[in-house]
Amino acid sequence: MLSLQQYNKQLPEIAKLVSRWDKASRVQLIKEISDHILVVNMRQKQFLTIELQINYDKVYQVPSIRFRLWEHALDDEDVSSSKLLFLSDVELRSIIALNSFSVSLSSDPTTKEVWYHVNNCDTDANVGTEPERYLLRWISLYLQIFDPTLNIMLI
Amino acid sequence: MLNDLKFSPAFKSFVDTSFFHELSRLKLEVFKLDSAEKELFSALDLENITSNTVSLSLRDDSFDPVLNNEAVTLKGSVLNFNTIESFKSCDKVKFIKEKGQQLLEQGLKNGLKECVRFYVISFADLKKYKFYYWVCMPTFQSEGSSYEIISTKSIEDGVKKDIWEQNSFISCVVDGKIQEASPQYLKVCQKVIFKDFSRLKGIPAAVTKNFLTVWSQISTRNTYTICFLRDDNSSFAAEIRVTGSNTGCLKVSGWEKNGLGKLAPKSADLSSLMDPVKIAEQSIDLNLKLMKWRIAPDIDLERIKNIKALILGSGTLGCYVARALLAWGTRHVTFVDNSTVSFSNPVRQPLFNFEDCGRPKAEAASDSLKKIFPSVVSAGYQLEIPMIGHPVSNESKQRKDYEILDELIRTHDVIFLLMDARETRWLPSVLGRMHEKIVINAALGFDSYLVMRHGNNNDNLGCYFCNDIVAPSDSLTDRTLDQMCTVTRPGVALLAASQAVELLVTYLQPSTNVLGSAPHQIRGFLNEFKTVKLETPAYQHCCASNENVILTLKENGWNFVKQALDDYKCVEQLSGLSKVQEEAELAIQEDISFDDDEELSIE
Numbered sequence: 001m002l003s004l005q006q007y008n009k010q011l012p013e014i015a016k017l018v019s020r021w022d023k024a025s026r027v028q029l030i031k032e033i034s035d036h037i038l039v040v041n042m043r044q045k046q047f048l049t050i051e052l053q054i055n056y057d058k059v060y061q062v063p064s065i066r067f068r069l070w071e072h073a074l075d076d077e078d079v080s081s082s083k084l085l086f087l088s089d090v091e092l093r094s095i096i097a098l099n100s101f102s103v104s105l106s107s108d109p110t111t112k113e114v115w116y117h118v119n120n121c122d123t124d125a126n127v128g129t130e131p132e133r134y135l136l137r138w139i140s141l142y143l144q145i146f147d148p149t150l151n152i153m154l155i
Numbered sequence: 156m157l158n159d160l161k162f163s164p165a166f167k168s169f170v171d172t173s174f175f176h177e178l179s180r181l182k183l184e185v186f187k188l189d190s191a192e193k194e195l196f197s198a199l200d201l202e203n204i205t206s207n208t209v210s211l212s213l214r215d216d217s218f219d220p221v222l223n224n225e226a227v228t229l230k231g232s233v234l235n236f237n238t239i240e241s242f243k244s245c246d247k248v249k250f251i252k253e254k255g256q257q258l259l260e261q262g263l264k265n266g267l268k269e270c271v272r273f274y275v276i277s278f279a280d281l282k283k284y285k286f287y288y289w290v291c292m293p294t295f296q297s298e299g300s301s302y303e304i305i306s307t308k309s310i311e312d313g314v315k316k317d318i319w320e321q322n323s324f325i326s327c328v329v330d331g332k333i334q335e336a337s338p339q340y341l342k343v344c345q346k347v348i349f350k351d352f353s354r355l356k357g358i359p360a361a362v363t364k365n366f367l368t369v370w371s372q373i374s375t376r377n378t379y380t381i382c383f384l385r386d387d388n389s390s391f392a393a394e395i396r397v398t399g400s401n402t403g404c405l406k407v408s409g410w411e412k413n414g415l416g417k418l419a420p421k422s423a424d425l426s427s428l429m430d431p432v433k434i435a436e437q438s439i440d441l442n443l444k445l446m447k448w449r450i451a452p453d454i455d456l457e458r459i460k461n462i463k464a465l466i467l468g469s470g471t472l473g474c475y476v477a478r479a480l481l482a483w484g485t486r487h488v489t490f491v492d493n494s495t496v497s498f499s500n501p502v503r504q505p506l507f508n509f510e511d512c513g514r515p516k517a518e519a520a521s522d523s524l525k526k527i528f529p530s531v532v533s534a535g536y537q538l539e540i541p542m543i544g545h546p547v548s549n550e551s552k553q554r555k556d557y558e559i560l561d562e563l564i565r566t567h568d569v570i571f572l573l574m575d576a577r578e579t580r581w582l583p584s585v586l587g588r589m590h591e592k593i594v595i596n597a598a599l600g601f602d603s604y605l606v607m608r609h610g611n612n613n614d615n616l617g618c619y620f621c622n623d624i625v626a627p628s629d630s631l632t633d634r635t636l637d638q639m640c641t642v643t644r645p646g647v648a649l650l651a652a653s654q655a656v657e658l659l660v661t662y663l664q665p666s667t668n669v670l671g672s673a674p675h676q677i678r679g680f681l682n683e684f685k686t687v688k689l690e691t692p693a694y695q696h697c698c699a700s701n702e703n704v705i706l707t708l709k710e711n712g713w714n715f716v717k718q719a720l721d722d723y724k725c726v727e728q729l730s731g732l733s734k735v736q737e738e739a740e741l742a743i744q745e746d747i748s749f750d751d752d753e754e755l756s757i758e
Contacts, residue, residue, distance in 0.1 A: 024206075026169045028200045074413075074414075080422070081424060082422070084425070111172075112433035
């Protein structure tokens, strides 16, 4: 578990690291009243981008990640259109490296928007409970879902 | 040899879905047909720049002027067109040129902070949840002018830390002190400090052109020094010479290129973004809120939406009333009925299908309503409304039914009386008056109908029973099938149901200027295709709205109901109807005389 205070303290540094990620086209740290949110847009394929959000799960007291896929196309009038893409588990695994992580679709209780949520039940088992550099350990593991070579950036 | 100053793209836009949601809400509820520009604000994250260019993020809070105080905020505006045609036909070259000119004038008047701004043009297709948009940040310089770099040098960390914490992205240095980059200080300052939007080595963001154009028009000097501050180790100061005419015609650019590097708008299709149930909710609201744009701006939709409707009788009238309420956006509908769906029902009663035959009607109607609109709060109660003049046969059950009915009426705002038998309406009429609820009554004949709202303590209007001089009694026993069933032209129920709901909606409005005045009674005659509006006063001896009757029910509850069920005459006694009847008898007797031939004549 990671306290909210520690999470908020460590996130700005993580934002800086993520902004060095060559796949990231936008990194924005949003300082909400209670917890901070890190918004990252990343290029995945030519016509596919991933919007991901790192936020704090107050129930499990661990960082949490949710994402959605955007498909882009150009219409007859050169308008660049974006549309959400919902894929089956098999199709999803061909785009991102889920490995042993499990992902499920659920809607945000406030906005009712649908997101893919990465299951965070085993977070402590996966990254340990030591608060120091917790988020660094966490992103080095969980962001590999989107980029298996991510660890190189973190060295 | 001197080098021309190069510039990096000014920004890269990221419009979050929350921005589109807020734009939709504002468009529907606030802007309506107003297509004037609206202020926007974007919090720039200059510490996490990717792809060498600042991200211009737009979110739901971008409409809020009190955006995050700690962030560097850039002002902008959105021009949301009413039609896709006007969005497409907007002259983008002219638009950005005019904006560039405005920014130059603002900069000359108020300083460098005011010469940078972003603009969004958009069209929101609220039916399809598709948004077309294009973002620009005008950058300008005088035609014929150019910028040469005289020298550059890197900046030590100590200098930039002093001002990095400040909210403003632009300032100037006057005699060693950091000041706002206002016209007054720009005349005398030694250098301008800009928290750069670019991270390309030695190449500042394109808005630098705006600063140089404004600054050179405010203060003529040989060189201009700008410090480009960055959060990494690439901060630098450049000494720049402005050559050529700096007051000529403006060259303006700044429309954002799309993903394929083309100058064209973007679109976001959010139709699959949300839970379909939520989309349904918003779509229903959309159709209703459009009324407020032009046709009925003062209509109180929230009141209609929030009202809790109790429908007594889940037959043809009940089904159509529920559907009409749903169409008006009402979210809370409760059904009551004592019978089950019969094989003759589905063709006339639109909430039932063949598969429902045999199911309790109230429950089936409620389930059907939820299938049509999952967000509706609906329940069905199978109970028998105790009927005046029908003696008690199973007291424990009938008492329980009475208590449930009383509780349902107490907890709802409007009661629709849509049952078959006249005597079924008596108890809910009394309870509705007792709990001070809106009571809407609809009754059908073969080719006629009555729709009315019961009077209340303020308007002195009558209820369904106010024209009667006898209390209702058992009208079902010893009747043939055609006398017991509702035998009516099928269209009559639709007419009556829709009039009942429209009467309620009109009545709920804050003034008669919104949807007109709500009549007391509407009587329709299909044989002549005629509708008549009537108004009848409350009758002091009415068996349902008489004060003694209401007080007795309030005080004695079930015991009084039981008495009324066993003998309807007790209600006539209580209300004074018996006395009226006696007086009428006497009057008739007095007015009847017999002539010599013992023939009856009435004067």
